[in-house]
Amino acid sequence: MQTLAAMAAPLDGSEALSGLLEAARSGDLAAFEILMRRHERLVLATALRLLGRMEDAQDASQEVFLRLYRNLAKVAGTENLPGWLYRVTVNVCHDVRRRHPEVTLSGDLPEFVSTAADPQQAAAEHERRRALEMSLRLLSEKERAALVLRDLEGLPTEEVAAILGTSQATVRSQIFKARIKMRDFVERYFRRRV
Amino acid sequence: MNCPLWEERIALYAGGDLSGGDAALVRQHLAACPECAALAAELRGHLELFRIAHAEPIAEGHFTAVRARVLEKLAGEKRPWWRHKPACLAAAAAMMIAILIVARPHSPTMPQPRAQARTAPAPPAVPGLEAPPPVKPRRPHRLLASATGPTGPAAPVEPLVVKLVTDDPDVVIYWIADK
Numbered sequence: 149m150q151t152l153a154a155m156a157a158p159l160d161g162s163e164a165l166s167g168l169l170e171a172a173r174s175g176d177l178a179a180f181e182i183l184m185r186r187h188e189r190l191v192l193a194t195a196l197r198l199l200g201r202m203e204d205a206q207d208a209s210q211e212v213f214l215r216l217y218r219n220l221a222k223v224a225g226t227e228n229l230p231g232w233l234y235r236v237t238v239n240v241c242h243d244v245r246r247r248h249p250e251v252t253l254s255g256d257l258p259e260f261v262s263t264a265a266d267p268q269q270a271a272a273e274h275e276r277r278r279a280l281e282m283s284l285r286l287l288s289e290k291e292r293a294a295l296v297l298r299d300l301e302g303l304p305t306e307e308v309a310a311i312l313g314t315s316q317a318t319v320r321s322q323i324f325k326a327r328i329k330m331r332d333f334v335e336r337y338f339r340r341r342v
Numbered sequence: 343m344n345c346p347l348w349e350e351r352i353a354l355y356a357g358g359d360l361s362g363g364d365a366a367l368v369r370q371h372l373a374a375c376p377e378c379a380a381l382a383a384e385l386r387g388h389l390e391l392f393r394i395a396h397a398e399p400i401a402e403g404h405f406t407a408v409r410a411r412v413l414e415k416l417a418g419e420k421r422p423w424w425r426h427k428p429a430c431l432a433a434a435a436a437m438m439i440a441i442l443i444v445a446r447p448h449s450p451t452m453p454q455p456r457a458q459a460r461t462a463p464a465p466p467a468v469p470g471l472e473a474p475p476p477v478k479p480r481r482p483h484r485l486l487a488s489a490t491g492p493t494g495p496a497a498p499v500e501p502l503v504v505k506l507v508t509d510d511p512d513v514v515i516y517w518i519a520d521k
Contacts, residue, residue: 177413184412188405197396206408213412273391280392299357299389300396324353331385 165229173220184213190230190301191237197296198241200285204248208240215240234301234311238293245289275341276334283333287326290314294322295330345371345378352378356385432506436517443519 171179191212195205215236216223223232284292290312297308298319305323309316348371354360355368372379506515 177416180416181409181413184409185405188408189400192400192404192408193396196400202404206404206411209408210411210415213408214415217412217416276388276391277395280388280395298359300393302393305359320354320359323357323359324350327353327357327385327389328349331381331388334388 169220169223169229172217180217183216187230187233188213191233194234194237194296194301195241197284197300198238198292199244200281204244208237208244211240211243212236231307231311234297234303235313238297238311241293242289275338279334279337280330282337283330286333287329291322291326291329294319295326298323299327345375348375348378349381352382353385356382357389432508433513433515436504436506436515440517440519 168179168183172183188209192205192209195208195212196202199205199208212233216233223229284295287295293312294308297303297311298305303311305316305319309319312319348368351360351364351368352372355365360368368382372382502517502519504517504519506517508515
């Protein structure tokens with residue numbers, strides 16, 4: 149019955165979420181799959197930016213959702229499931245990077261689809277994005293996590309600090325350093341190519 | 343860059359991380375310093391491009407692969423015993439029934455003597471009276487029979503075996519009882 153209730157529940161609202169969590173907790177895999185579908189982009193996109201490779205990001209996402217399943221009892225009591233998922237994603241990605249520290253600067257960069265109509269402009273945009281992706285790999289783990297959560301996921305500094313278990317002042321400092329490092333890298337990248 | 347003291351505030355300003363008063367100070371400085379204005383514009387451009395890249399959809403196949411791997415792993419994992427609620431209840435019920443059957447009080451009969459011993463000598467023939475039919479020796483209880491020793495080739499006693507199949511292929515309940 150819980151499965152049917154979970155399936156019939158609207159996809160928004162904390163009641164629907166708590167229903168899904170409760171159903172999943174009692175072993176309902178269909179309810180858990182709905183939970184995954186609702187949060188998979190958050191987890192995979194964040195992991196992809198933190199790790200840089202889709203293969204690693206998928207491994208990390210798998211681990212995050214397995215941890216979610218094993219901790220459903222704990223998570224059910226919290227209001228902020230996305231916050232919990234961000235925190236676990238960041239931690240899992242740290243673990244993955246420690247296991248595979250051999251990530252190269254330019255290897256396995258994601259494919260870009262340019263929106264520019266002019267081929268020359270599209271090529272320039274492609275190069276900029278490539279440089280930006282590479283610059284992300286130069287950052288320290290903490291700087292990268294702060295930048296991804298704040299600038300790409302658009303979370304407020306306060307929430308980023310809570311997820312990373314640090315102060316807002318530290319997050320600000322990490323974000324500032326990360327932005328400047330990225331800008332410097334992109335500048336050097338194009339100066340070298342010219 | 344000529345204004346290193348402004349670098350941090352400009353970097354934060356570019357991402358909208360400064361409060362009203364600080365942001366106003368930076369705006370004033372940018373209006374007066376073309377180099378810092380260029381830095382702010384460059385930082386904003388990078389962030390915007392990066393946000394666009396990050397917002398691009400990820401191919402559905404990547405999500406499907408993750409979901410499939412997770413569900414496969416979860417389905418393969420052994421669930422804790424309390425998750426097998428129906429199976430556990432059925433097992434407990436079957437166990438109770440089996441215990442009740444085995445432990446039910448038997449009729450307080452002494453071990454039956456052997457059939458030959460119980461065969462009473464034929465009563466003296468009374469004219470006009472038919473002899474009663476011979477007493478058919480009762481088959482002793484299986485457990486008692488084994489306790490009293492072999493009594494010759496006993497007829498095979500088939501126990502009643504009930505097999506309860508649960509939803510979980512790992513849990514099959516056998517209920518064995520005497521007929």
